[in-house]
Amino acid sequence: xxxxxxxxxxxxxxxxxxMIELVNxxxxxxGYAFYVWGAFGVTFLLLVAEVLTLRTSRRTILRRVGRLAxxxxxxxxxxxxxxxxxxxxxxxxxxQPSIHPSVPPxxxxxxxxxxxxxxDLK
Amino acid sequence: MKINWFRxxxxxxxxxxxxxxxxxxxxxxxxxxxxxxxWGFFETPERLGGSNPQKEYYRIIFIHVPxxxxxxxxxxxxxxxxxxxxVFNTRLSFMMANAIVPTGAVFTFIALWTGAFWGRPSWGTYxxxxxxLTSELILFFLYLGLMxxxxxxxxxxxxxxxxxxxxxxxxxxxxxxxxxxNCPDPSNCAALHQRSSLSSIExxxxxxxxxxxxxxxxxxxxxxxxxxxxxxLTREADSAWVRDMLAREGAREGLQPALPEGAIxxxxxxxxxxxxxxxxxxxxx
Amino acid sequence: xxxxxxxxxxxxxxxxLRRRTDVLTTLFFFVIVVSLFPLGVGTEPALLRELGPGVxxxxxxLASLLALERLFAADYLDGTLEQMLLAGxxxxxxxxxxxLAHWVLTGLPLVFIAPLMAIQYGLDKAAIxxxxxxxAMGTPVLSLLGAFGxxxxxxxxxxxxxxxxxxxxxxxxxxxxxxxAVSVSVIEIADTKPYFSLLGAFLLAALVLAPPASxxxxxxxxx
Numbered sequence: 001x002x003x004x005x006x007x008x009x010x011x012x013x014x015x016x017x018x019m020i021e022l023v024n025x026x027x028x029x030x031g032y033a034f035y036v037w038g039a040f041g042v043t044f045l046l047l048v049a050e051v052l053t054l055r056t057s058r059r060t061i062l063r064r065v066g067r068l069a070x071x072x073x074x075x076x077x078x079x080x081x082x083x084x085x086x087x088x089x090x091x092x093x094x095x096q097p098s099i100h101p102s103v104p105p106x107x108x109x110x111x112x113x114x115x116x117x118x119x120d121l122k
Numbered sequence: 123m124k125i126n127w128f129r130x131x132x133x134x135x136x137x138x139x140x141x142x143x144x145x146x147x148x149x150x151x152x153x154x155x156x157x158x159x160x161w162g163f164f165e166t167p168e169r170l171g172g173s174n175p176q177k178e179y180y181r182i183i184f185i186h187v188p189x190x191x192x193x194x195x196x197x198x199x200x201x202x203x204x205x206x207x208x209v210f211n212t213r214l215s216f217m218m219a220n221a222i223v224p225t226g227a228v229f230t231f232i233a234l235w236t237g238a239f240w241g242r243p244s245w246g247t248y249x250x251x252x253x254x255l256t257s258e259l260i261l262f263f264l265y266l267g268l269m270x271x272x273x274x275x276x277x278x279x280x281x282x283x284x285x286x287x288x289x290x291x292x293x294x295x296x297x298x299x300x301x302x303x304n305c306p307d308p309s310n311c312a313a314l315h316q317r318s319s320l321s322s323i324e325x326x327x328x329x330x331x332x333x334x335x336x337x338x339x340x341x342x343x344x345x346x347x348x349x350x351x352x353x354x355l356t357r358e359a360d361s362a363w364v365r366d367m368l369a370r371e372g373a374r375e376g377l378q379p380a381l382p383e384g385a386i387x388x389x390x391x392x393x394x395x396x397x398x399x400x401x402x403x404x405x406x407x
Numbered sequence: 408x409x410x411x412x413x414x415x416x417x418x419x420x421x422x423x424l425r426r427r428t429d430v431l432t433t434l435f436f437f438v439i440v441v442s443l444f445p446l447g448v449g450t451e452p453a454l455l456r457e458l459g460p461g462v463x464x465x466x467x468x469l470a471s472l473l474a475l476e477r478l479f480a481a482d483y484l485d486g487t488l489e490q491m492l493l494a495g496x497x498x499x500x501x502x503x504x505x506x507l508a509h510w511v512l513t514g515l516p517l518v519f520i521a522p523l524m525a526i527q528y529g530l531d532k533a534a535i536x537x538x539x540x541x542x543a544m545g546t547p548v549l550s551l552l553g554a555f556g557x558x559x560x561x562x563x564x565x566x567x568x569x570x571x572x573x574x575x576x577x578x579x580x581x582x583x584x585x586x587x588a589v590s591v592s593v594i595e596i597a598d599t600k601p602y603f604s605l606l607g608a609f610l611l612a613a614l615v616l617a618p619p620a621s622x623x624x625x626x627x628x629x630x
Binding site: 026030031032035038039040050051057061062065066068069070072073 | 243
């Protein structure tokens with residue numbers, strides 16, 4: 001197994017020297033640096049990525065749901081009224097998901113209840 | 123004393139609780155993981171094992187074993203919540219199971235990756251169909267299947283229940299799969315993973331490993347609860363409590379985006395929770 | 408109850424035989440896949456003899472998966488499945504009938520075609536018998552497990568691929584012991600006994616557990 005050799009700089013004070021050596025030894029991990037840090041590094045990256053993904057998705061969801069909730073609030077107060085049919089023509093189409101045709105018509109669709117056509121915001 | 127077991131089964135009730143728990147678990151997890159890393163690197167011997175010792179690369183054990191344990195434990199937990207959801211018909215249980223799946227998949231992948239990186243210096247190859255790693259791979263496929271099934275179904279109720287059933291069937295099949303991979307020849311079972319018991323591991327190594335396991339476990343609580351909150355928000359978007367909460371918090375967090383043009387021209391922006399009759403009409407909780 | 412079972416079984420087989428091409432395409436898929444492997448890995452006889460059991464078994468798996476989409480799809484689309492759910496008969500029984508029909512049309516032909524495939528791989532007579540027996544015991548399990556997957560993915564777009572992703576991990580034990588039985592029979596035929604015991608155990612367990620699980624999945628998909 002090829003063990004990479006590194007020249008340690010020889011400084012005049014001995015204590016400073018061995019400190020650098022210690023740090024170098026730590027990073028070299030007996031020559032297995034690639035494997036140890038490859039494993040730990042990827043683990044660290046994955047866990048951090050998960051946390052960051054959660055943060056960004058939460059922000060996106062808050063923004064989207066907040067906008068939707070605000071629009072609904074306004075719509076409800078408008079002359080069109082709330083407990084009516086499911087028509088909200090002014091909601092932008094990108095935040096109103098369509099009902100997918102994979103559900104056959106014989107199945108009860110409780111999603112078509114009053115007002116709540118967007119029960120599947122996923 | 124009568125305990126209402128279902129008090130927190132309502133998403134609206136659990137949402138703030140989860141919110142308070144996430145930072146607690148997160149910080150505790152971070153502390154434990156840092157402790158485990160320090161202990162594992164600086165307080166443990168440089169060699170593992172007796173007659174044919176493994177060299178410094180054995181330190182990968184401090185993430186490989188905890189990740190593998192967590193991957194299996196999280197599957198058990200999510201199957202448990204799936205069962206609870208199917209029996210009691212509580213939405214939050216399904217949401218919780220759904221929240222756990224990605225974290226479980228991440229840990230399974232970590233176990234596989236670190237296993238490969240441990241295998242290369244010690245066995246000489248990254249992958250050699252060692253039974254435990256192969257079973258871990260199949261567990262990874264099960265997690266992927268759960269995620270795929272849930273996202274393929276649009277109706278959230280059907281998606282929840284289908285994924286829950288799949289999780290339970292997977293749980294029942296898991297021992298059979300593990301066992302069949304471990305023992306492809308029933309008369310003679312051999313594996314590269316030595317039969318080891320916890321008691322034979324040196325004390326400091328065990329400490330670091332258990333500390334990391336606990337750290338990972340608390341981390342999974344934190345991520346699961348955080349994901350659960352996002353899921354609750356998405357699913358309950360129509361309900362009054364979400365609207366009220368966002369109206370209150372939106373001002374605080376500064377998440378007030380500009381109104382889209384073409385919206386109701388004559389409407390004034392709402393300034394707070396409204397007690398008018400339309401909240402009854404659209405209570406979707 | 409037996410009359411209902413028979414009724415569904417004969418109905419499914421009759422309907423499938425009216426579309427004979429569907430049944431035959433599955434069979435030809437199996438033949439093609441098995442024939443393709445030697446072109447990919449090389450035609451050296453010793454290598455083929457090693458690979459043969461595994462390849463034939465994997466091809467049987469894939470062929471079984473292909474045919475599974477059709478298990479519930481036609482009845483789902485024209486509403487018959489809903490009638491079955493509403494009928495007073497136990498749904499598990501009806502599913503068992505459909506699965507049996509599916510197996511008779513896809514699994515059983517594989518059992519009889521397997522000897523020809525085995526010859527391509529240079530397996531000897533004893534191994535061929537063991538292969539037929541293992542397939543005969545294993546393919547019903549594939550159909551039973553597959554029914555569960557088909558019920559879960561009913562009516563979904565991209566359902567076929569999703570079905571494969573879900574079910575293939577569950578097929579692993581049958582694959583390991585089915586192919587293992589044939590591999591071991593080449594060395595010493597008596598060694599196959601534990602394999603067949605295990606395959607038999609899987610078959611019995613699947614017969615008992617898979618129909619109720621599929622029934623539950625069907626109810627979830629159809630509500």
